[in-house]
Amino acid sequence: MHISEGVLSGPVLISGIALAAVGVAVGLKKLDYDRIPRAAILSASFFVASLIHVPIGPSSVHLILNGIIGLILGWGAFPVILVALTLQAMLFQFGGITTLGVNTVIMALPAVFCYYLFGRLVGRQPCIALSAAFVCGALSVFLSAVMVGLALTFTDENFLKVSYLVVTAHLPVMIIEGIITAFCVAFLKKVQSDMLPE
Amino acid sequence: MKKSSSNKNLKRCKRGFGLIFFIMVYIAGIGPALAHKVTIFAWVEGNRVFTESKFSGGKRVHQGDVIVYDSDGNQLLKGKTDDKGEFSFGVPKKTSLKIVLMAGMGHRGEWTIPVSDLEDVAGSQTKITSSRKTAPKKTEKQAEGPHLSSNEMRLTVEEALDKRLRPVMKLLVESLEQHDPTFSDILGGIGYILGLLGVAAYFNYRRKSAEIDGKKTD
Numbered sequence: 001m002h003i004s005e006g007v008l009s010g011p012v013l014i015s016g017i018a019l020a021a022v023g024v025a026v027g028l029k030k031l032d033y034d035r036i037p038r039a040a041i042l043s044a045s046f047f048v049a050s051l052i053h054v055p056i057g058p059s060s061v062h063l064i065l066n067g068i069i070g071l072i073l074g075w076g077a078f079p080v081i082l083v084a085l086t087l088q089a090m091l092f093q094f095g096g097i098t099t100l101g102v103n104t105v106i107m108a109l110p111a112v113f114c115y116y117l118f119g120r121l122v123g124r125q126p127c128i129a130l131s132a133a134f135v136c137g138a139l140s141v142f143l144s145a146v147m148v149g150l151a152l153t154f155t156d157e158n159f160l161k162v163s164y165l166v167v168t169a170h171l172p173v174m175i176i177e178g179i180i181t182a183f184c185v186a187f188l189k190k191v192q193s194d195m196l197p198e
Numbered sequence: 199m200k201k202s203s204s205n206k207n208l209k210r211c212k213r214g215f216g217l218i219f220f221i222m223v224y225i226a227g228i229g230p231a232l233a234h235k236v237t238i239f240a241w242v243e244g245n246r247v248f249t250e251s252k253f254s255g256g257k258r259v260h261q262g263d264v265i266v267y268d269s270d271g272n273q274l275l276k277g278k279t280d281d282k283g284e285f286s287f288g289v290p291k292k293t294s295l296k297i298v299l300m301a302g303m304g305h306r307g308e309w310t311i312p313v314s315d316l317e318d319v320a321g322s323q324t325k326i327t328s329s330r331k332t333a334p335k336k337t338e339k340q341a342e343g344p345h346l347s348s349n350e351m352r353l354t355v356e357e358a359l360d361k362r363l364r365p366v367m368k369l370l371v372e373s374l375e376q377h378d379p380t381f382s383d384i385l386g387g388i389g390y391i392l393g394l395l396g397v398a399a400y401f402n403y404r405r406k407s408a409e410i411d412g413k414k415t416d
Contacts, residue, residue: 005306006298006308
């Protein structure tokens with residue numbers, strides 16, 4: 001999911017930065033002080049989750065956890081993911097500094113989208129909530145994969161071909177993230193139901 | 199009644215946590231091979247440049263595009279890595295070479311060979327040709343005894359050294375380039391995030407204490 005430096009063209013990088021800046025501004029505005037510790041914990045999880053690899057098929061991919069971040073934080077996903085990605089770029093050389101904007105949008109936008117799509121459903125009875133959480137975890141990864149394809153289209157690669165590649169490579173991650181998101185939601189519903197959106 | 203249901207919940211939670219923990223450990227234990235960083239490294243040997251491409255974690259890059267540029271950014275040649283992630287080419291031009299690997303899905307690696315590395319190559323190339331030209335004369339001279347001329351000796355030693363040093367060079371270059379996340383990196387990152395949390399908490403504290411002060415003066 002981390003696009004390396006020097007792959008994308010200038011306009012794509014700049015529009016990525018612009019979109020990310022807007023997202024982060026909205027996110028910081030919506031993220032009140034009381035929810036900052038929560039955001040920090042999720043940021044740390046995202047930061048570490050990328051080190052958990054799922055080597056299935058020809059390639060291997062890592063966990064992203066943007067579904068659960070979106071579900072709990074909504075727009076707050078933007079600043080949280082930006083912070084974690086910056087640290088990953090600096091400490092692990094994943095992605096790059098110039099591609100930070102694009103990578104943030106790739107992972108945070110699906111998170112926000114899933115928040116609006118599934119946020120309400122999670123508050124319902126357990127059966128609906130759990131399936132919503134599963135789909136949320138899986139769909140956010142799927143959308144991120146499609147966005148990687150979209151970003152690469154503007155350089156010379158074929159959109160359908162790249163998207164197909166990235167999506168199939170992330171199929172196992174989608175399933176695992178779905179399960180993890182469902183577990184997290186089930187747990188939070190019992191222990192700390194005010195963390196989930198109503 | 200209530201107590202028993204909460205007990206049940208607790209048990210379920212524990213079980214859920216156990217399962218998550220198990221999944222985490224299982225996934226983490228499967229093996230380090232990931233696809234979000236890709237590296238290519240190259241070294242010069244004789245008049246050929248050898249490259250090796252890997253995803254961090256050691257998985258080789260199959261059929262990745264390797265593109266070689268000169269110092270002005272002109273494309274010199276293009277090729278594909280084999281199943282071992284290797285690709286080699288003859289030195290096309292005496293200039294610093296920028297070798298770019300495109301491994302698909304937005305993964306890109308880069309390696310630069312400075313001119314100084316290639317100066318040696320060009321030198322040894324001319325040495326070889328010159329030694330070939332002068333070879334017949336030398337054999338005439340050497341007919342007297344089995345000793346080699348200093349030039350030939352040097353070439354033979356250089357060749358043997360190249361051969362012997364190849365794995366060492368590879369290792370050196372690899373260790374320079376490869377930087378897999380270490381435990382301290384991970385802890386460092388988490389530390390930064392906690393630091394940011396601290397900054398936010400500080401501002402929150404100032405805001406709240408200002409509010410309280412405001413109320414007091416009222």
